């Protein structure tokens with residue numbers, strides 16, 4: 001920590017001592033409601049003093065946030081501890097809110113209490129996190145506490161960062177290794193945990209695209225509960241590695257859905273592998289490897305090397321990659337027992353949550369049936385094939401936006417938004433998605449979309465839409481009235497209203513009001 005950082009911390013402490021002293025004097029005088037009122041006033045004064053001291057912290061230098069098109073753009077810069085501090089401070093209200101929502105889901109689906117996840121973070125994940133990301137996570141805690149007085153600590157934040165890998169990869173593995181008669185929280189049911197099916201995406205190059213350069217596009221599939229909160233646009237200028245522009249989730253250091261570009265021309269997205277099974281407790285957390293790869297990789301080979309280094313099997317994805325310097329694209333199917341890398345300078349790779357390498361299918365997704373065309377991953381694979389072939393040679397970012405909004409159900413042979421369309425609306429389908437343990441009318445689907453191409457990546461630009469890529473709104477109140485089985489989500493589930501397709505650029509100045 002720089003010396004002036006310490007000074008500022010001491011200043012804040014001094015302010016607090018003065019204010020606390022005053023509070024003690026006040027408390028001694030009044031009684032009843034007057035005392036309550038003065039206590040409230042004192043709490044407010046303490047909070048204000050803390051915020052004033054925190055706002056003057058030199059670690060915040062150069063950072064800022066602004067809203068646009070339903071997104072929250074956050075610029076972070078500097079050493080790892082400062083990146084974290086800025087992140088925690090600038091997004092403090094959003095982090096507290098997202099943490100509560102994620103914790104509710106993790107504990108509900110697994111029937112494990114939060115302490116279980118903290119312990120997993122402390123014992124298993126933390127020792128293998130690179131020092132620079134440990135510092136960044138600690139920075140988030142420091143910024144958060146400075147701003148709101150939050151009680152969260154670094155193991156809460158580390159477990160929270162692993163929300164895509166602990167509940168659906170680690171817990172099923174743990175349950176197998178430690179069988180119990182019934183679910184830990186005693187409901188009598190056995191938690192049905194399946195790896196998630198997040199996203200529809202493609203990357204195309206050569207004769208497939210209009211300008212023969214790379215086009216990449218992705219929509220994020222998740223619960224609407226999380227999805228409505230997945231609207232941060234992170235613009236990161238780290239002291240080490242390349243600049244990053246990526247979408248993301250408050251409090252999480254990786255994009256995590258994932259979509260991002262770096263200033264050396266690497267373009268990255270993914271879709272998860274349905275019915276993936278496996279976990280290596282000796283491995284390195286996926287969120288750490290994914291962030292590191294986007295920050296440090298300058299080529300498809302380097303990206304692959306970083307993702308393979310310490311692979312723990314968590315949040316196993318088919319990574320879709322592009323390198324604008326060479327025009328080459330790749331698909332890295334990253335299983336735990338097997339993986340495969342395909343690459344080409346003239347072709348297209350699409351993803352909708354299915355593995356295709358025979359070894360990965362056999363060793364890592366033994367339950368997955370690639371021939372069941374009725375299920376969401378395979379129905380969308382068929383639709384990607386149709387749509388990309390129909391548009392060969394015409395693909396650009398404008399067309400990519402339309403594709404991400406597509407509502408053709410290839411199995412039903414109908415135009416209708418549901419769990420099988422590229423722009424997913426599972427809340428409209430009574431079938432649910434059994435392979436992901438999504439029940440009938442599950443409030444989940446495509447929650448936002450992003451696209452960019454080689455020329456835009458050179459200028460560190462991308463286009464994104466918050467909410468369903470088609471522009472449709474999800475409204476929580478009528479949904480919960482119609483589907484009381486999702487009542488447990490009521491405290492967290494909000495309307496998810498679509499914004500316009502909106503452009504973002506790295507280093508964009510804060511707009512003047």
Ligand SMILES: [Zn+2]
Pocket residue numbers: 405407417423424425468469470471472
């Ligand atoms: Zn839609």
